[in-house]
Amino acid sequence: MSERVITVGLCGFGVVGQGVFNHLQKRENDLSDQLGARVKVTRIAVRDTSKKRDFDFDAAMLTTDPLSIATDPAVDVVCELMGGTTLAKEVTLAALKAGKIVVSANKALICDHGEALFAAAKEGNGQLLFEASVAGGIPVIKAIKESLVVNRFNSIYGILNGTSNYILTRMTNEGAGYQEILAEAKALGYAEADESFDVDGIDAAHKAVVLAYLAYGRWVPYNDLLVQGIAEVTQADIAFAKENGYAIKLLAVIDVAHASGKLYISILPTLVSKKYVLGSVDGVFNAVSVHGDVVGETVYIGPGAGRDATASAVISDIVDAAKLIVNGGAGRFIDPAPRGGAKIELAEPEEIESRYYVRLQVVDKPGVMAEVTSLLAKHDVSLASVTQKEVEEDATSATLIVTTHTTTEQAILDAVKALEASSCVEGKPFTMPVSSFEG
Numbered sequence: 323m324s325e326r327v328i329t330v331g332l333c334g335f336g337v338v339g340q341g342v343f344n345h346l347q348k349r350e351n352d353l354s355d356q357l358g359a360r361v362k363v364t365r366i367a368v369r370d371t372s373k374k375r376d377f378d379f380d381a382a383m384l385t386t387d388p389l390s391i392a393t394d395p396a397v398d399v400v401c402e403l404m405g406g407t408t409l410a411k412e413v414t415l416a417a418l419k420a421g422k423i424v425v426s427a428n429k430a431l432i433c434d435h436g437e438a439l440f441a442a443a444k445e446g447n448g449q450l451l452f453e454a455s456v457a458g459g460i461p462v463i464k465a466i467k468e469s470l471v472v473n474r475f476n477s478i479y480g481i482l483n484g485t486s487n488y489i490l491t492r493m494t495n496e497g498a499g500y501q502e503i504l505a506e507a508k509a510l511g512y513a514e515a516d517e518s519f520d521v522d523g524i525d526a527a528h529k530a531v532v533l534a535y536l537a538y539g540r541w542v543p544y545n546d547l548l549v550q551g552i553a554e555v556t557q558a559d560i561a562f563a564k565e566n567g568y569a570i571k572l573l574a575v576i577d578v579a580h581a582s583g584k585l586y587i588s589i590l591p592t593l594v595s596k597k598y599v600l601g602s603v604d605g606v607f608n609a610v611s612v613h614g615d616v617v618g619e620t621v622y623i624g625p626g627a628g629r630d631a632t633a634s635a636v637i638s639d640i641v642d643a644a645k646l647i648v649n650g651g652a653g654r655f656i657d658p659a660p661r662g663g664a665k666i667e668l669a670e671p672e673e674i675e676s677r678y679y680v681r682l683q684v685v686d687k688p689g690v691m692a693e694v695t696s697l698l699a700k701h702d703v704s705l706a707s708v709t710q711k712e713v714e715e716d717a718t719s720a721t722l723i724v725t726t727h728t729t730t731e732q733a734i735l736d737a738v739k740a741l742e743a744s745s746c747v748e749g750k751p752f753t754m755p756v757s758s759f760e761g
């Protein structure tokens with residue numbers, strides 16, 4: 323009997339698409355030994371059919387119409403690797419409604435339209451697999467969905483954007499300039515098509531929404547998250563971190579408050595102690611700490627972006643799809659988040675507690691320190707440390723860095739607003755939490 327062929331259509335043939343093509347081809351025989359079926363790319367949608375690509379392939383596979391792949395009866399598995407949320411949504415919905423298995427790396431799409439996509443998958447008996455959408459090559463979706471299925475989750479936190487971590491690491495180790503490193507991250511294939519998604523925390527927020535759905539069964543609207551990226555982090559912040567045993571990480575926090583049972587999600591540059599694992603996860607690496615009530619804490623570390631790491635995750639889904647098809651399980655929708663937590667409420671800023679770091683540019687004149695301390699005290703924020711470097715004799719302003727004792731997010735937001743309005747403070751203060759997580 324001839325070997326069964328599982329056909330794969332790639333929509334998008336850029337960094338990730340070409341990586342998937344290359345590794346599927348290189349490991350075709352290994353995968354066939356494991357599966358008893360041969361996985362083959364048979365169609366590829368591109369924008370420009372004449373563009374030179376990094377790998378040899380049969381040009382007869384090309385089309386400029388990704389929708390034609392989504393509904394092609396001869397394609398078993400549709401991979402959406404174009405990015406964006408308009409055509410990507412159309413393609414994904416069409417394939418799911420046709421009962422196909424769709425593999426997606428597109429966290430923006432899943433964050434914004436996950437509810438509609440999974441409803442379409444259910445209706446059409448399709449499947450949406452999305453391992454590459456969070457933390458690149460780290461199999462964290464599979465860990466939460468499958469390996470930790472018996473757990474309820476107290477918290478999930480970590481570094482979810484490779485580009486930001488790469489930039490912060492190089493700013494820290496080499497004092498390198500932000501723009502120059504961002505250009506390198508783009509050339510290495512780490513950054514999103516619109517790199518502001520990386521540096522403004524948007525991409526990490528998309529991923530946090532996906533993780534929160536898996537863990538708690540609720541689609542949290544993106545606008546309900548507190549999101550800040552790394553664009554305002556300066557060498558002064560990095561110097562403070564280094565001198566005090568911290569690293570600055572863009573930390574995604576998905577946490578259930580002990581007292582209220584409410585869910586809190588934020589993406590913020592954060593001081594993380596070098597004593598803990600996350601403080602030393604550098605470069606394009608991501609790290610995710612998952613606290614389950616049965617297992618305890620598990621931590622996952624690995625490359626969060628890049629062609630090969632992402633292709634590894636996409637191919638794991640393609641192989642899962644092939645297994646479903648080979649074993650007769652395709653055409654039966656499986657809910658990725660069956661935990662029934664859709665009613666979990668979101669915590670308010672008054673309910674969130676942390677220590678904070680605040681950097682201010684203050685006017686260099688007598689009485690300024692008293693004014694800053696009094697404004698903070700008025701909002702129930704007490705100081706843990708104050709640092710001001712010696713300034714030149716003729717300087718008119720100075721950088722003041724304070725860290726606080728534990729206070730609420732609302733208190734620090736209000737205090738910073740008051741500081742910004744004060745005539746002693748120039749510009750907008752920069753604030754970040756000091757993490758209390760120990761993973």
Ligand SMILES: NC(=O)C1=CN([C@@H]2O[C@H](COP(=O)(O)OP(=O)(O)OC[C@H]3O[C@@H](n4cnc5c(N)ncnc54)[C@H](O)[C@@H]3O)[C@@H](O)[C@H]2O)C=CC1
Pocket residue numbers: 333334335336337338339367368369370386387388402403404405406409427428429430454455458511512513514515626627628629632
């Ligand atoms: N690069 C990375 O490290 C990772 C990327 N992702 C996600 O994977 C997806 C793809 O990302 P990359 O490969 O990095 O982007 P890319 O920009 O290198 O590739 C996307 C490709 O899709 C093509 N495309 C766009 N619209 C199209 C259309 N209408 N018809 C045909 N082709 C079209 C583009 O021409 C481009 O070649 C995105 O959703 C991204 O967020 C996820 C994890 C990691």
Ligand SMILES: N[C@@H](CC=O)C(=O)O
Pocket residue numbers: 455457458482483484485486512513514520525626627628
């Ligand atoms: N741009 C993203 C790519 C992976 O999701 C990142 O840098 O993490």
Ligand code: NA
Pocket residue numbers: 453454455456457458459460461462463635
């Ligand atoms: Na992953």
